[in-house]
Amino acid sequence: MPVHHQWRDRVENGTLLGPRWVIGGMLIDGSPSFWNGRGLPFHEVKTEDEARAAVRRSKEDGADFVKVYSQLSLPLYRAVVDEARRQRIPFAGHCPNMVALTRASNAGQRSFEHLLGTLFATSDREAELLRAMREVKVDPVDPLRQMGPLELRAADSYHPAKASEVFALFPGFGLHDELTMLVRAGLTPMRALQAATLEPARYLGLDDRIGTVKRENWRISWCWTPIRSTTSTAPGGSTPLSPVVGSSRPKNARRCSPTSERPRRTRRP
Known part of the structure; x- marks a missing residue:
């Protein structure tokens, strides 16, 4: 409209x-x-x-x-x-x-x-x-x-x-529950998180701006500690993921730095 x-x-x-x-x-x-x-x-x-x-x-x-x-x-x-x-x-x-x-x-x-x-x-x-x-x-x-x-x-x-x-990945409505189910089905926690972050960005043709954690994306992509499990993203989890919209890094935040299965860089479609 x-x-x-x-x-x-x-x-x-x-x-x-x-x-x-x-x-x-x-x-x-x-x-x-x-x-x-x-x-x-x-x-x-x-x-x-x-x-x-x-x-x-x-x-x-x-x-x-x-x-x-x-x-x-x-x-x-x-x-x-x-x-x-x-x-x-x-x-x-x-x-x-x-x-x-x-x-x-x-x-x-x-x-x-x-x-x-x-x-x-x-x-x-x-x-x-x-x-x-x-x-x-x-x-x-x-x-x-x-x-x-x-x-x-x-x-x-x-x-x-x-x-x-x-089937490849079909992330949907109950995000936190689906991330857990994807891991139970055989995906690693990193691949499950990519299903809710990197892959949607690729789908929208915006993976040069969102979906990954890098300096130019700090405005929208911060979390409190490195992710070790998908339950970390849920409310009340032990290491909650908390995207922040703002112009600067939160004072008590650390940048997420997974040591394995880093997102692959792809050209924008």
Whole structure:
């Protein structure tokens, strides 16, 4: 929405105190869309030309990324992907119901909100279930009703080998609990912390400014003691991580200096 871009501009020029904004364009969905009649502005596309035009409109509107949505067919999704590459704008959002998650990931989609598509991608009946998804008709009263049974079938047919082909890191809402679970699942504490710091910075293309602890980033990246476990980041932990926004180093703070598994330097995408 225009007001979001106005707020972002004011934050960046220092006339409004606020967080850094990363703004998506109006979502691009196939037809019929879940959002028909719900009052939300969006692009409902029926042809590849319309899909490409929606991508160009997102860029013209000043969006940081194109948002793809659930009802895009595979041909429409391919058109969005191709046009986004031509326009040099990232694309992210939902994994379309009729597109395999691994296919979307390989195409360059930057994120998969709500982990949509994960249940199917980790099922040994993925192809069968995706075919069934293509037959689902959108119910305007309850658009998700027909998807539930298919997702349950996918969960019941979960296969560890399929899952190992899909998962890397999926940090989400319960940050402190998820960091602990990532370590229990086999990551080292440093790799888990990178999942909540360095990797999101890389995703946003901001890893030259945030996500690591270095002199020019002191304004946002300080902690009280070196991190030895992910429980250190939780309230009440023995060595609490405490990012500080300010112009100088806190008097009683020490710079974090992990001695192993230092973040790899990468070029900004």
